[in-house]
Amino acid sequence: MNAVNTAHAGPAAGPPATRPWRALIAVLPFLVAVAAVAAVFGAVRDRLPEPLAVHFAADGTSDDFATAADFLTFALGLPVVFGAVIGVLVLRDAVEGALRWVIATGYGLAGLYGCMGVLTLLENAETGDAATVRLPMSHLGPALGVAALAAVVGRLCAGRDRIRADKAAGPAPAAPPLDLGADETAGWSRTVASPALVALGPGLLAAGVVVGLAVNWVGAAGLAFGALICVAFAGVRVTADRRGLTVASSLVPRPRLHIPLARIAEAGVQQISPLGDFGGWGYRLRSGRSGIVLRRGEALALRLAHGRVFVVTVDDAATAAALLNALRDRAHGPGSGPEQGA
The missing domain is CATH 1.20.140 (Butyryl-CoA Dehydrogenase, subunit A; domain 3)
Structure with missing residues (x-):
């Protein structure tokens, strides 16, 4: 490989x-x-x-x-x-x-x-x-x-909030497909961390200890559970290959999200603001789109069947998009996607 x-x-x-x-x-x-x-x-x-x-x-x-x-x-x-x-x-x-x-x-x-x-x-x-x-x-x-x-x-x-001039509201333009040989197999993988969850996890844990010592440990349990969730999902591994896109926690085996190649119409790159675009961090749902948003900046954006958009914030998203587009073209033909196929 x-x-x-x-x-x-x-x-x-x-x-x-x-x-x-x-x-x-x-x-x-x-x-x-x-x-x-x-x-x-x-x-x-x-x-x-x-x-x-x-x-x-x-x-x-x-x-x-x-x-x-x-x-x-x-x-x-x-x-x-x-x-x-x-x-x-x-x-x-x-x-x-x-x-x-x-x-x-x-x-x-x-x-x-x-x-x-x-x-x-x-x-x-x-x-x-x-x-x-x-x-x-x-x-x-x-x-x-x-x-x-x-x-x-x-x-x-x-003061004033700064809004990017390049803020994208819709699906990103498709990235040019990667040049793959007919018999060539390729894969791409990156790990991304969330500064917000990295900061929030220890913060909730510290707050839980304070609440436990000052009030009771029952109230602290909820904060401790939230801290564990934040720490577990503070980093994810994003993988693109012939099977499609897979996003999984870096620390625990489940849950994981998998989007088969057959469901991907095209892949591109977007710039994402967690609060501005999705209202927060983590797994987010919005009208017509969803995503795993762990930080601000570059994100891999997939247009799926029926026009929905899925994004995941990750470095080197352009390479992942180019690879997925090349694998999609090889599997279905250039320009074809799930909504065009049989």
Whole structure:
């Protein structure tokens, strides 16, 4: 078997990388929230009961408690984790087309975390008995107001989203078929990783540990499961050969996705923005198209039977497209596809 390693002209250069100041803007509210909670804790620590009331029922009465150390681990650790995840996504420019909304969401979350942490400390400081601490639902209104105001500030500070001039809405033009001999067999394979899932997996795991230590391990189980899913699918291997296209996790044998050569009408290359084009990362479904989207940038785009489009983000997509088109032509004849065939 001959491995395909054909040089090709890459896609047009995209926009410059996100400037570091935008990542700093994205993490700033989380740092402010951490500083606010730490400052209030330092000011009232001598008046705090042990343990503290940390959870409240709908009528405002306390129904769960934690030590001061556990409360700080949760109240300071969770904003740090979410701030780090959002900062990495912005720094890597993995949220093209939705940068303002991602930063605004971060500001809102940071404002809410900070307010609830400060309110919890102040209410605990007013009494020497955690069982008598109350946090009425009316206190949630000001906290949500601060969160909304913070989100507006974040959206204004984020600046404009940059949209690529070459953003493609439909199927990519078919790549020229690779020149294969009549008896030549070829295959192509690449591994691609997702910066978003690589960052999110450890982030969810850290959040799960914080929730487990500060609240309970039942709530942490869901975060841990999400972390395992992210880590398992943070990288996939994409293979193109005479059988068609196969996409499988780099770490686990199942699930895997296979598109037979007979279903491929033509293959090309697209530039993909995960949030802008598909609303997120992972296996995505949109009207008329679907795909495995792990990062921003170059993607192999297949036009399938009945006109649907499937994409998978991967480097050297032009070589894979050229190979699949050559194998399709050899199997069905030039220009033929499933919708033209019998």
